[in-house]
Amino acid sequence: MLVSHGPGTAVPSIMSLPFEPQNGPASLHALRHSVSHIMADAVLRIFPEAKVAIGPPIDHGFYYDFDLPRPLTEEDLPAIEAEMAKILKEGGEFVCSSMSREDAVARLSAAGQEYKVELLDDIPEGEEITFYDHGTWSDLCEGPHVETVKQIRTDGFKLLSVAGAYWRGNSDKAMLQRIYGTAWWSKKDLKKYLAYLEEIAQRDHRKLGRELDLFSLNPDFGAGLVFWHPKLGHVRRKLEDWWWELHEARDYWPVFTPHVAGEPVFRQSGHLQNYADMIWAPMDVDGRPHRVKPMNCPGHVTIFNSVRHSYRDLPRRFAELGTVYRYEPSGTLHGMLRVRGFTQDDAHIFCTQAQLADEIVDVLKLVDTILTTFGYEYTAYLATRPEKYLGTDDIWEHAMAALVEAAGRQELPLEDDPGGGVFYGPKIDFKIKDALGREWQGPTVQVDFNLPDRFDMQFNDADNELKRPVMVHRAIFGSMERFVGGLIEHFAAWFPVWICPTPVSVLPITEEQIPAAKELLDRIRAAGFRAVLKSDGPLRKRVRESELDKIPYMAVVGGREAENGEVNVRVHGVKEQKTLPVDDFITALIAKRASKSLEYALD
Numbered sequence: 250m251l252v253s254h255g256p257g258t259a260v261p262s263i264m265s266l267p268f269e270p271q272n273g274p275a276s277l278h279a280l281r282h283s284v285s286h287i288m289a290d291a292v293l294r295i296f297p298e299a300k301v302a303i304g305p306p307i308d309h310g311f312y313y314d315f316d317l318p319r320p321l322t323e324e325d326l327p328a329i330e331a332e333m334a335k336i337l338k339e340g341g342e343f344v345c346s347s348m349s350r351e352d353a354v355a356r357l358s359a360a361g362q363e364y365k366v367e368l369l370d371d372i373p374e375g376e377e378i379t380f381y382d383h384g385t386w387s388d389l390c391e392g393p394h395v396e397t398v399k400q401i402r403t404d405g406f407k408l409l410s411v412a413g414a415y416w417r418g419n420s421d422k423a424m425l426q427r428i429y430g431t432a433w434w435s436k437k438d439l440k441k442y443l444a445y446l447e448e449i450a451q452r453d454h455r456k457l458g459r460e461l462d463l464f465s466l467n468p469d470f471g472a473g474l475v476f477w478h479p480k481l482g483h484v485r486r487k488l489e490d491w492w493w494e495l496h497e498a499r500d501y502w503p504v505f506t507p508h509v510a511g512e513p514v515f516r517q518s519g520h521l522q523n524y525a526d527m528i529w530a531p532m533d534v535d536g537r538p539h540r541v542k543p544m545n546c547p548g549h550v551t552i553f554n555s556v557r558h559s560y561r562d563l564p565r566r567f568a569e570l571g572t573v574y575r576y577e578p579s580g581t582l583h584g585m586l587r588v589r590g591f592t593q594d595d596a597h598i599f600c601t602q603a604q605l606a607d608e609i610v611d612v613l614k615l616v617d618t619i620l621t622t623f624g625y626e627y628t629a630y631l632a633t634r635p636e637k638y639l640g641t642d643d644i645w646e647h648a649m650a651a652l653v654e655a656a657g658r659q660e661l662p663l664e665d666d667p668g669g670g671v672f673y674g675p676k677i678d679f680k681i682k683d684a685l686g687r688e689w690q691g692p693t694v695q696v697d698f699n700l701p702d703r704f705d706m707q708f709n710d711a712d713n714e715l716k717r718p719v720m721v722h723r724a725i726f727g728s729m730e731r732f733v734g735g736l737i738e739h740f741a742a743w744f745p746v747w748i749c750p751t752p753v754s755v756l757p758i759t760e761e762q763i764p765a766a767k768e769l770l771d772r773i774r775a776a777g778f779r780a781v782l783k784s785d786g787p788l789r790k791r792v793r794e795s796e797l798d799k800i801p802y803m804a805v806v807g808g809r810e811a812e813n814g815e816v817n818v819r820v821h822g823v824k825e826q827k828t829l830p831v832d833d834f835i836t837a838l839i840a841k842r843a844s845k846s847l848e849y850a851l852d
């Protein structure tokens with residue numbers, strides 16, 4: 250299946266904030282639109298030769314694009330903010346006026362604002378052309394805006410960053426300077442929002458990945474190819490072991506398929522025709538072009554087709570942690586979230602039409618089990634037939650009905666994603682909401698009536714007729730890279746005990762307790778947890794080191810603890826330290842692991 254790594258999906262956007270701003274989003278929209286005008290006014294006062302392009306409000310802020318004599322840096326922002334403060338002091342009202350097309354062209358041409366003249370062409374004939382003015386500034390704009398400049402608080406906005414942006418997003422056109430800012434009704438809301446942005450920056454998986462030695466990328470190996478370092482390798486192993494357990498219990502069978510296949514395979518599947526620019530370039534083997542696999546489906550179909558099937562064999566469920574390679578433009582690559590090689594937790598179900606709804610129900614249950622284990626909330630979207638599609642309308646209707654029925658049986662509300670289906674079938678996509686209230690692309694379950702046709706898949710039905718099985722593609726983590734990258738940010742790398750790379754550091758207070766500490770270390774390891782002994786230097790330094798390494802439990806062994814078979818435990822996020830028998834501590838860790846607890850606190 251195609252787990253989309255397309256624009257706007259892999260990299261999370263901040264869809265909602267964990268706090269509610271005063272007033273509604275509609276009024277914030279007007280506020281931000283207005284502040285973007287103030288910013289444009291300020292930039293023009295500093296750079297009188299600047300040309301302005303577009304300046305819309307966006308989620309939580311606004312931006313404006315400028316054609317400037319030199320590129321901007323973040324050091325330019327304070328001066329622009331200061332100029333904006335001056336403009337706010339001057340006051341005035343936002344005044345809307347409409348104008349004929351000729352007058353608008355004349356006005357913008359006289360001002361040398363060629364981008365705005367070009368924007369006029371986008372306004373359909375017969376539609377009103379409006380300008381919003383404040384003070385001496387006038388801007389082609391459809392609004393809405395606040396009424397007076399005074400409504401904008403000097404301490405309620407902030408310019409955040411600059412970036413290059415092509416005019417109309419087209420790399421053949423001029424490179425413009427984009428300034429991003431945010432604006433709120435009050436200083437308090439702005440402060441909250443900036444703190445939120447800071448939290449996002451602190452949790453950035455690329456930053457944590459570097460600091461904690463979790464993963465890396467290496468330009469010599471190639472862009473977008475992830476190296477999993479030992480600690481994150483441990484996290485992944487734990488996830489995979491659990492994933493296999495869950496699947497074995499549901500009668501999925503493990504399969505392994507080649508990473509490379511001759512081109513005819515991907516022509517037969519239709520992927521080469523439909524997704525050519527996403528598949529890595531061909532390599533010549535014995536004069537025949539081969540491709541690294543962009544998806545696992547054809548391999549699973551090949552296994553299914555290698556034997557005859559009776560209706561009694563169905564459903565068949567094949568699972569593979571299958572590594573695939575897809576070409577993503579270099580500008581879109583982003584840490585572990587948008588990559589060129591990744592491992593899908595892929596599975597394909599082959600069943601009869603009558604079995605379809607039951608199969609989907611089982612997948613929905615599995616999705617729930619997996620997502621709630623990490624404390625994720627989620628929303629399901631039903632993606633229906635796109636403009637370009639394969640298969641008949643009948644076939645689409647049947648598949649849609651099965652998805653809707655399954656969701657109904659699970660009491661899972663389905664949001665609409667009209668036309669969002671892939672070309673070969675409808676699907677349910679999940680969006681998951683992380684600890685910061687951001688939405689990420691999550692699991693997907695896709696019905697496919699087309700690959701069975703293209704690969705002429707068959708089973709012998711009860712009436713002794715050969716029939717086509719239905720194929721279901723599904724992935725729950727999606728890609729291990731993206732899911733684990735997301736987990737790093739969700740947990741701020743404070744992983745739950747059951748996947749935590751190093752849950753315990755053992756800290757003897759003095760050298761005298763080193764033997765007792767070593768004994769404790771062995772016992773913790775024997776219980777199946779990784780632990781480290783830190784015995785060098787002052788205790789305070791070792792405590793700090795453990796905290797920086799994001800080790801949730803510090804097991805401190807002093808003279809009395811050594812004597813009594815006890816340990817003094819400091820738990821991350823818990824104020825009081827606790828002295829308890831070593832046995833009880835290990836039992837508590839085992840219980841945390843068994844329940845996949847999201848909490849570190851003991852008891």
Ligand SMILES: [Zn+2]
Pocket residue numbers: 250251544545546597722723
């Ligand atoms: Zn598939």
Ligand SMILES: [Zn+2]
Pocket residue numbers: 282283286381388390391392393394
């Ligand atoms: Zn405007």
